[in-house]
Amino acid sequence: MSTFNFSLRAVALAAALLAPVLAGATNGYFSHGYGAKSQGMAGVGIALPQDGLAAATNPAGTAAVGNRYDLGLTLFAPSRDASIVGNAFGADASYSGNNTSTFLIPDFGYTRQVNPHLAVGLAVYGNGGMNTDYSANPYARFGATGSAGINLEQLFISPSVAYKVSDAHTFGAALNLAYQRFEAKGIGLFSGFSSAPGNVSDKGVDSSTGVGVRLGWLGKVTPQLTLGATWASKISGKFDNYKGLFADGGGFDVPENYGIGLAFEATPAWTLAADVQTIRYSQVGSVGNSAASLFAGTPLGVANGPGFGWRDVTVLKLGVSHQLRSDLILRGGVSIGNQPVAESETFFNVLAPGVVTKHLTLGATWTTPGGGELTGFFAHAFGETVNGKGSIPPGNPPGFGGGNANVTLKENIIGVSYGWKF
Template identity: 70%
Template sequence: MQRTKHTLTRHSCLLALLLLPYAAQATNGYFSSGYGAKAQGLAGVGIALPQDALAAATNPAGTALVGERADLGVTLFTPNRSADIVGNGAGADASYDGNGTKRFLIPEFAFTRRIDANTAWGLAAYGNGGFNTDYPTNPYGRFGATGSAGISLEQLIITPSLAYKINEAHTVGVALNVAYQQFSAKGIGIFGTSQTSSAPANVSDQGVDSSTGSGLRIGWTGKLSPSLTLGATWASKITGKFDKYKGLFADGGSFDIPENYGLGLAFAASPEWTLAADVQTIRYSQVNAVGDSAASFFAGQKQLGTANGPGFGWRDITVLKLGASHQYNRDWVLRGGISVADQPVAAQETFFNILAPGVVQKHLTLGATWTSPAGGEWTGYYARAFGESVTGNQSIPASFAGGNVNLHLDETLLGVSYGWKF
């Protein structure tokens, strides 16, 4: 058993390295809508309904509730992002396609093992979130920018977890979220001058920069009756910093992963049907680089990169996720879900958010698991983030000849995983 544990740990670390180039994604803002193919089939529901070894990414208490197992999955993520400039006096009016990079593969891996009858540990590696835009025709070109424009943000988290069953009803868990982030920006050099940035040379076209940080996630599940389970989870902010882009992001390049927390319930309506729901809050406003408004920058009051400086103006969001699972027969489980989120991007902030149009709010998902005669579990899911637009409201400042930017985003995700029990 000891050799197996060491082998799994080595394989997890190796897979984490392979994950790095593929962690770009966006669904709820720039957070993933869920973790693990089974949860994704339920629109990301998982706080009170752990189903596989990725459970710790949502609620570490689940590590003690899914048995000894490993899960390996991959998602094909296809976002469709664009921006329209209208009413601009500098002649920038046009539709701009941000899909220079069209598809992304997002792998994930996790395993769980028992320590004793009440205690279990696990390790998960997954893409937490991120964003990518790639505009072959630069939306800022009429204002003096050159080359193609866009950003790439990738966030990988490795989560070792420990969970303890207090009794037959209540389980608690704790996890260390070790985050690795990568970021690059191109084609936005017009914002890198001595008048506009505290570090003009570190705004655009500096290649890929990276940062590491860590934070804590804790969780609880409680079985209040044979049919009703509740859950709660909280994750701390994870600090990060991109020195190569210290002239772009507030606080000298600081870019943290925000605090987030949620509540969940799972109700066994019958032996075949389980209904579940999560409510999650993501505090984007706590991260200055993300939450601070760009208005002070365009008004000439603050430079990019300064303490408490301008950002993308994102608001906190709350996400409601609803899912249903049906045990169709001994071999098949069918799933479906829907989620609805607040809009993080304000209508006044769309000019800067050409680079990060994370505006989708509604997801519809379908999924299924087939258990093979040998006991392996094949799970697939499909998720559609319906097209969403944010229409600008006086979003282009007078210094850029006014007008508005209208942002558009829709997404398609198709995933598959294989799980096996020890």
């Protein structure tokens, strides 16, 4: 009972810390991985559970990591920039979206082996997010006032259960309890193109809650090779304060996502792992619908209305770990994904430039003399620019003077965690 009470207190603390500070963008606006060990290997984890955050990637991994706690803290430092060129309403100009430049993101994981076949766990983590903060408003030439930007935060609390049906196969399930927060400012000019003009911009922080599920499987097909698969449902979300901005009256669902993975123990000291993950952004109207319909006369906020035009993202993650000493493991990884933002959709995505597609990561775990595990990682998302192509409409309506918006993003991420077994 004391262990259970400690777990509840730790979850409450982690949730309280996460909610007001979470923001990020890596694979679209999903994190590149969950848990410091996974993040040091480019986010692989579907077939390679390593700590108490395993259920955030594959809940079947809850039965593979033993009895443990993990607490982590990540410093996320994105660099967001935009430019508007060839526009009739003003000279070419560049804008920095980095008025808020760094974010601290904590996480928490707990797993417990109930019996040789059954394990339970709890993961508290940020699923990603998006933030831009422009002190000089890129839309000022079109009539916008004040500073501009958005802030999207997503917190997940995921209790999980895993059952080992045989020595080779484990199945798992997790509830995904999602809490989202959103705020937009400085984009009031779009009120004239909205079905609810009073609910487009500067409405403060709005929140949304929803519930989904994640299912997973782990299979040890040979003594050296483990395979895994995972699927997470779409989670409904809605921001009523911004029903004039987002499609479907403020709808903002967490997209369905799924993936497969493998882990291969090449030698007792070397493990190779790979994941392929797909995130279905296109199936969330406010994210996936094209802004072209706005420029053709469809107002913001209506059913199946205009959105940010994001495509689905598929990411290949490759990771390696090496047991250098009995108390030291080294890690590394790379990931490559496709571009979610089309050249024609950059005008809206000045607010949400989730355009990075390549990550390089390094990490290590030192086991202390007392048995604790101190893990650190560094991830770099290589800078990427999407140059607009016909992205700003020239004529009436709506008459934005043509030209293009260009968006740029790069990121550095540093994290540490401490895990202990019980």
